[in-house]
Amino acid sequence: xxxxxxxxxxxxxxxxxxxxxxxxxxxxxxxxxxxxxxxxxxxxxxxxxxxxxxxxxxxxxxxxxxxxxxxxxxxxxxxxxxxxxxxxxxxxxxxxxxxxxxxxxxxxxxxxxxxxxxxxxxxxxxxxxxxxxxxxxxxxxxxxxxxxxxxxxxxxxxxxxxxxxxxxxxxxxxxxxxxxxxxxxxxxxxxxxxxxxxxxxxxxxxxxxxxxxxxxxxxxxxxxxxxxxxxxxxxxxxxxxxxxxxxxxxxxxxxxxxxxxxxxxxxxxxxxxxxxxxxxxxxxxxxxxxxxxxxxxxxxxxxxxxxxxxxxxxxxxxxxxxxxxxxxxxxxxxxxxxxxxxxxxxxxxxxxxxxxxxxxxxxxxxxxxxxxxxxxxxxxxxxxxxxxxxxxxxxxxxxxxxxxxxxxxxxxxxxxxxxxxxxxxxxxxxxxxxxxxxxxxxxxxxxxxxxxxxxxxxxxxxxxxxxxxxxxxxxxxxxxxxxxxxxxxxxxxxxxxxxxxxxxxxxxxxxxxxxxxxxxxxxxxxxxxxxxxxxxxxxxxxxxxxxxxxxxxxxxxxxxxxxxxxxxxxxxxxxxxxxxxxxxxxxxxxxxxxxxxxxxxxxxxxxxxxxxxxxxxxxxxxxxxxxxxxxxxxxxxxxxxxxxxxxxxxxxxxxxxxxxxxxxxxxxxxxxxxxxxxxxxxxxxxxxxxxxxxxxxxxxxxxxxxxxxxxxxxxxxxxxxxxxxxxxxxxxxxxxxxxxxxxxxxxxxxxxxxxxxxxxxxxxxxxxxxxxxxxxxxxxxxxxxxxxxxxxxxxxxxxxxxxxxxxxxxxxxxxx
Amino acid sequence: xxxxxxxxxxxxxxxxxxxxxxxxxxxxxxxxxxxxxxxxxxxxxxxxxxxxxxxxxxxxxxxxxxxxxxxxxxxxxxxxxxxxxxxxxxxxxxxxxxxxxxxxxxxxxxxxxxxxxxxxxxxxxxxxxxxxxxx
Numbered sequence: 001x002x003x004x005x006x007x008x009x010x011x012x013x014x015x016x017x018x019x020x021x022x023x024x025x026x027x028x029x030x031x032x033x034x035x036x037x038x039x040x041x042x043x044x045x046x047x048x049x050x051x052x053x054x055x056x057x058x059x060x061x062x063x064x065x066x067x068x069x070x071x072x073x074x075x076x077x078x079x080x081x082x083x084x085x086x087x088x089x090x091x092x093x094x095x096x097x098x099x100x101x102x103x104x105x106x107x108x109x110x111x112x113x114x115x116x117x118x119x120x121x122x123x124x125x126x127x128x129x130x131x132x133x134x135x136x137x138x139x140x141x142x143x144x145x146x147x148x149x150x151x152x153x154x155x156x157x158x159x160x161x162x163x164x165x166x167x168x169x170x171x172x173x174x175x176x177x178x179x180x181x182x183x184x185x186x187x188x189x190x191x192x193x194x195x196x197x198x199x200x201x202x203x204x205x206x207x208x209x210x211x212x213x214x215x216x217x218x219x220x221x222x223x224x225x226x227x228x229x230x231x232x233x234x235x236x237x238x239x240x241x242x243x244x245x246x247x248x249x250x251x252x253x254x255x256x257x258x259x260x261x262x263x264x265x266x267x268x269x270x271x272x273x274x275x276x277x278x279x280x281x282x283x284x285x286x287x288x289x290x291x292x293x294x295x296x297x298x299x300x301x302x303x304x305x306x307x308x309x310x311x312x313x314x315x316x317x318x319x320x321x322x323x324x325x326x327x328x329x330x331x332x333x334x335x336x337x338x339x340x341x342x343x344x345x346x347x348x349x350x351x352x353x354x355x356x357x358x359x360x361x362x363x364x365x366x367x368x369x370x371x372x373x374x375x376x377x378x379x380x381x382x383x384x385x386x387x388x389x390x391x392x393x394x395x396x397x398x399x400x401x402x403x404x405x406x407x408x409x410x411x412x413x414x415x416x417x418x419x420x421x422x423x424x425x426x427x428x429x430x431x432x433x434x435x436x437x438x439x440x441x442x443x444x445x446x447x448x449x450x451x452x453x454x455x456x457x458x459x460x461x462x463x464x465x466x467x468x469x470x471x472x473x474x475x476x477x478x479x480x481x482x483x484x485x486x487x488x489x490x491x492x493x494x495x496x497x498x499x500x501x502x503x504x505x506x507x508x509x510x511x512x513x514x515x516x517x518x519x520x521x522x523x524x525x526x527x528x529x530x531x532x533x534x535x536x537x538x539x540x541x542x543x544x545x546x547x548x549x550x551x552x553x554x555x556x557x558x559x560x561x562x563x564x565x566x567x568x569x570x571x572x573x574x575x576x577x578x579x580x581x582x583x584x585x586x587x588x589x590x591x592x593x594x595x596x597x598x599x600x601x602x603x604x605x606x607x608x609x610x611x612x613x614x615x616x617x618x619x620x621x622x623x624x625x626x627x628x629x630x631x632x633x634x635x636x637x638x639x640x641x642x643x644x645x646x647x648x649x650x651x652x653x654x655x656x657x658x659x660x661x662x663x664x665x666x667x668x669x670x671x672x673x674x675x676x677x678x679x680x681x682x683x684x685x686x687x688x689x690x691x692x693x694x695x696x697x698x699x700x701x702x703x704x705x706x707x708x709x710x711x712x713x714x715x716x717x718x719x720x721x722x723x724x725x726x727x728x729x730x731x732x733x734x735x736x737x738x739x740x741x742x743x744x745x746x747x748x749x750x751x752x753x754x755x756x757x758x759x760x761x762x763x764x765x766x767x768x769x770x771x772x773x774x775x776x777x778x779x780x781x782x783x784x785x786x787x788x789x790x791x792x793x794x795x796x797x798x799x800x801x802x803x804x805x806x807x808x809x810x811x812x813x814x815x816x
Numbered sequence: 817x818x819x820x821x822x823x824x825x826x827x828x829x830x831x832x833x834x835x836x837x838x839x840x841x842x843x844x845x846x847x848x849x850x851x852x853x854x855x856x857x858x859x860x861x862x863x864x865x866x867x868x869x870x871x872x873x874x875x876x877x878x879x880x881x882x883x884x885x886x887x888x889x890x891x892x893x894x895x896x897x898x899x900x901x902x903x904x905x906x907x908x909x910x911x912x913x914x915x916x917x918x919x920x921x922x923x924x925x926x927x928x929x930x931x932x933x934x935x936x937x938x939x940x941x942x943x944x945x946x947x948x949x950x951x
Contacts, residue, residue: 379818390820421844423845424844424845425843432841576879578875578876642904642906
């Protein structure tokens with residue numbers, strides 16, 4: 001018998017689920033109709049099939065919008081009978097994060113991807129022209145596969161296809177006894193909420209951009225398949241090229257936003273950690289860029305067609321492979337990202353999806369391999385196309401290394417079977433990847449600087465040598481200055497510095513002399529300059545990154561961290577520094593003082609810590625610069641134990657000073673041993689405390705603070721002003737409330753100086769009050785923090801912005 | 817043979833060379849016992865927090881010293897010395913991946929990766945990471 005439950009809203013979920021099924025069926029229908037339209041090209045039936053296919057796609061798009069609206073309705077109305085809303089949102093969540101909790105789970109991410117596919121498909125509907133049927137067949141097929149991720153159908157007890165975001169809480173946790181009660185919803189007051197480390201504006205904007213980038217890789221893939229299907233290799237080039245440019249720009253932005261997020265708010269100590277999740281999205285971007293360059297070769301010379309097609313297929317497959325790596329939990333112990341694994345069902349689902357795409361690609365590639373046009377003879381060495389191809393292959397090889405190392409958890413079981421060794425990722429992944437990838441970067445950077453001076457098909461080498469030589473000479477001087485100025489001591493980074501200078505000089509020279517600064521025509525040069533600046537930022541910020549919070553005070557222990565010198569061992573082990581409130585610790589060229597904290601009533605509550613940095617003139621000892629940073633932390637959020645910290649940074653043009661909290665004194669209530677001491681105070685009296693004093697300004701029966709008021713309350717507030725060594729800090733107003741026969745005292749706190757104050761009694765006959773004041777002992781109030789100096793990080797961000805602008809300029813310039 | 821093919825082959829050969837050469841940089845998962853056979857060498861050890869034994873973290877004395885006991889997959893319990901602050905939600909960790917070396921029967925580690933179960937959620941991975949200074 002079906003049990004009835006009280007207070008559930010089942011309609012939005014049923015509608016949502018219906019929309020998922022409609023979207024799936026409509027995608028399949030549209031794919032099928034488009035396929036028939038393509039096969040009957042030129043025949044009278046074509047128009048009818050195409051028309052049906054278009055309507056199918058439009059219905060699909062409306063359904064996808066319907067799924068979104070249903071889920072958004074559920075989340076924004078806090079319908080916690082739905083598992084998704086309960087797991088990812090909570091009542092106190094700010095409105096701007098409602099979207100963020102939308103894509104916190106993998107169902108929401110797939111939905112985001114579906115939405116972008118639908119939008120891009122609608123654009124292709126209008127702009128596809130003679131390629132519409134074939135390209136859209138592929139798009140619809142992929143859309144149908146993606147829809148199955150959300151279908152959530154069970155076959156028997158073990159097999160589950162997809163996972164619906166509309167499943168009910170009581171279905172997901174049917175074993176919990178609470179769900180035997182019809183009114184269970186009365187007990188589910190609030191949801192789990194968004195993970196506090198994700199409550200950040202990057203979480204609102206990064207996923208949509210990244211998934212738009214993912215979705216955009218489908219289109220060059222679809223054009224590649226369509227071209228092979230039709231056996232026509234001319235007219236697809238232009239639209240494919242423009243879509244690839246947009247894809248490169250958007251996917252690049254998405255990846256780098258992830259880097260900016262990591263830098264700004266997560267405590268990975270930088271913008272790029274070669275984490276598997278980061279690598280998995282970088283690799284398809286690199287192959288897309290390689291494909292972009294070989295497509296340009298094909299457009300200009302008729303060569304490299306097959307290479308291009310393979311690159312686009314590979315890019316699309318790698319996007320799905322990255323989803324496989326990040327969503328199935330297969331990365332396990334090797335990644336710091338906490339995507340929740342959906343387990344075996346998703347694992348096989350994604351393998352089947354990838355197998356479908358691979359089979360489709362192989363079918364068309366093998367079928368048309370021999371028939372593809374090819375030019376007789378070979379590329380000459382003195383041509384642009386020759387070196388562009390070499391550059392693209394270098395990108396591909398760099399990808400192979402990254403993906404092979406990232407996929408370690410995938411091949412480790414096999415490796416163990418063969419060798420018996422339980423292989424693990426490198427101890428220091430950053431060093432490992434940097435050491436290899438620096439050489440790929442050197443090759444690519446040198447080529448970006450040099451290639452523009454070569455011409456397609458045949459170059460007059462006399463003129464080219466002159467320019468290449470001039471570029472090399474200028475770069476050598478610049479690189480020498482860079483190596484000297486930045487004290488670069490490693491050979492590979494000296495070579496890297498030279499290659500960066502070469503890329504920048506070569507492209508700037510080309511921009512000024514050959515392109516005469518016609519910026520709209522110079523998308524390529526702009527992108528390459530941005531790329532060069534990005535590499536420069538990577539070199540400068542990575543090489544000279546400095547942790548300035550080195551603990552020199554604690555009792556030294558004889559730890560050996562495998563470093564050569566004592567100093568290095570110290571550096572390795574003591575990056576966290578403890579500071580008591582109102583005391584100072586030297587860090588780098590700063591004196592750092594912890595001033596106190598203040599609490600923001602957020603959900604969950606967020607604490608800010610005030611940390612003052614003073615820079616002194618080493619000779620005169622005068623403070624020449626002073627600023628305050630506010631690193632934040634969620635303390636024991638949502639029943640967790642410990643802190644979840646967000647850093648704060650001070651930015652200069654040349655470097656950022658970065659601070660975050662790594663540990664804290666116990667909350668006041670637990671560790672405080674101080675007691676309320678009574679003080680009888682008349683108006684104007686003051687009380688001296690450590691580092692501060694309080695002045696009692698009198699009673700006021702107008703209560704300015706909010707408290708839980710009831711009718712008939714008689715309330716007064718005491719006005720007390722706090723002064724520190726540098727002047728007034730602020731005011732506190734403890735309350736005294738008479739309700740019926742009872743009097744209650746409501747205390748107030750001045751967290752800056754660690755003071756709690758309350759009214760013990762009012763003494764009308766003496767015209768005085770008795771206050772209870774306690775100040776937290778300074779030794780009970782401290783933070784442990786870490787400070788890092790990142791030099792020239794702005795060169796990196798600036799370079800990325802320039803690079804992305806370059807992509808869009810190229811895209812815009814090719815609109816006709 | 818085409819010149820492009822030759823150069824590409826050279827590049828591929830170089831890549832394979834680099835890959836093979838860098839293969840030695842991969843670490844291995846060990847137990848406390850197998851890690852003690854080569855003291856001073858850094859390995860990954862997978863283990864579990866021994867909740868019966870006390871943890872020590874007193875930032876006032878040393879903010880970069882957190883000591884606890886962990887049991888590895890073979891059941892051997894050893895003292896672990898982590899040179900960093902105590903990670904969030906450490907009590908609730910279900911599994912630890914510790915990167916470090918054995919010395920005098922103690923495991924000195926510079927990185928801990930934890931897996932935490934939430935009440936109803938699947939595994940979550942959290943990290944306490946001590947970024948190693950760039951070389």
